[in-house]
Amino acid sequence: MIHNLHSFSANAINSLILGFNRATRNIYPQNYQTDVNKLWGVDYLPTNPRDFGYPAINVAGFSQVGDVTQIPIQRAATTYQIGDTFSLVRGAHGIKIGAEMRRIQQNGILDLLSRGSISFSGAISGSGISDLLLGFPTFSVQSQSNNPQTQRTSSTGVFVQDDWKVSRRLTLNLGLRYEYNSPPVDPSNRMSAFNLATGTITQVGTNGVSRSGVYPDRNNFAPRVGFAYAPTTNTVIRGGYGIYYDAGMLTVNSAMYFNPPYFNIYVFFPTQTSLLSLSNPFPLKSGYLPPASLSTLDPNMVTSYIQSWNLNLQHDLGTIGTFSLAYAGSKGTHLIRSLDLNQPAPGPGPVASRAPYPQYSNIFFAESGADSEYQSLQFSFNRR
Numbered sequence: 001m002i003h004n005l006h007s008f009s010a011n012a013i014n015s016l017i018l019g020f021n022r023a024t025r026n027i028y029p030q031n032y033q034t035d036v037n038k039l040w041g042v043d044y045l046p047t048n049p050r051d052f053g054y055p056a057i058n059v060a061g062f063s064q065v066g067d068v069t070q071i072p073i074q075r076a077a078t079t080y081q082i083g084d085t086f087s088l089v090r091g092a093h094g095i096k097i098g099a100e101m102r103r104i105q106q107n108g109i110l111d112l113l114s115r116g117s118i119s120f121s122g123a124i125s126g127s128g129i130s131d132l133l134l135g136f137p138t139f140s141v142q143s144q145s146n147n148p149q150t151q152r153t154s155s156t157g158v159f160v161q162d163d164w165k166v167s168r169r170l171t172l173n174l175g176l177r178y179e180y181n182s183p184p185v186d187p188s189n190r191m192s193a194f195n196l197a198t199g200t201i202t203q204v205g206t207n208g209v210s211r212s213g214v215y216p217d218r219n220n221f222a223p224r225v226g227f228a229y230a231p232t233t234n235t236v237i238r239g240g241y242g243i244y245y246d247a248g249m250l251t252v253n254s255a256m257y258f259n260p261p262y263f264n265i266y267v268f269f270p271t272q273t274s275l276l277s278l279s280n281p282f283p284l285k286s287g288y289l290p291p292a293s294l295s296t297l298d299p300n301m302v303t304s305y306i307q308s309w310n311l312n313l314q315h316d317l318g319t320i321g322t323f324s325l326a327y328a329g330s331k332g333t334h335l336i337r338s339l340d341l342n343q344p345a346p347g348p349g350p351v352a353s354r355a356p357y358p359q360y361s362n363i364f365f366a367e368s369g370a371d372s373e374y375q376s377l378q379f380s381f382n383r384r
Helices: 035-038 128-132 248-256
Strands: 001-008 010-027 057-060 071-092 092-109 117-120 139-147 148-163 170-181 191-193 200-203 221-233 233-245 262-267 294-297 305-316 323-340 363-383
Touching: 001 170, 057 128, 092 248, 117 128, 148 248, 170 233, 191 294, 248 294
Parallel strands: 057 117, 294 363
Antiparallel strands: 001 010, 010 071, 071 092, 092 148, 117 139, 139 262, 148 170, 170 221, 191 200, 221 233, 233 305, 305 323, 323 363
16 A cells, blocks of 8 residues: 655645555365376366366265365456545534445456266165165266356545534534446456346346446445534533445455356256266266356446444443443345245246246345344443
């Protein structure tokens, strides 16, 4: 960070901040350095070194062995920041005007089920462990993906604030902030979303689907109001109210990397003419591609925000101590939640036929439709 603080006069100060930050997160399986293809003399496991390790092996009646299927995870988030605040004291007013811009780049991978999972239930010989010794899996699962995550977003905020000393007993804090967080996009548009208009999977940036899967939300005004009033020399009453917008988490948008055609999960079963074997438990040519489980966003999703307020009464009893009684509350609006758009309706017949979109499995739909509420009464006593 570079911080330049310049005094124009005793009453005027400018603060300029230039910042750069990079946070990395790397989670690997226990055997991430083991080339199991070479160790076992096979060729059905990933050849990319980042996906080295063992497949998950499930044997009926025994604990799972092998490496965790939900990793590796590699993620690097880089933030570039510039902010400037000008402070001016004029009489009873302390005025601040400022702006901030952040550019965020996130690159990463999450190779879910890249090494696959092999299960021995005992359906072949009657015992899971004997199926394993014979080398005949009951079924297996493996993903095929090309979904490196490269998301880009920016955040802009401007504000003005006035700390007004109305009198020796009363101070008012008045402010207004405006924020805009651009919807995250992939430079290569390598994401896909469920198109509500057509009922199909659509690449972002095409056929009416925006590059981020959602439309911009530009209505994020955040007022701030506060006061401090001293009716007597030993008593102070304070209060405040403000609206605070969420800067957003790229995790919600990254779900669209796990839709076809960039991510597919294949399932492998024995057939009437051949069994699965440990020589190749993931024969792609005979694999079954089940209806895809999708993750998508509400195109009309808006920025989450919280309203926060408090009222505090503080009284000094001299040598006895200081009592404080406060009420604090908050309300969250447009919080993120998810639901299944493909939930079958109750009724007779096959479950899949009653689903709104029978060609798909679950359709996890993230939307800004949740709320939260917090109320509290707080009491404290301090004595030195």
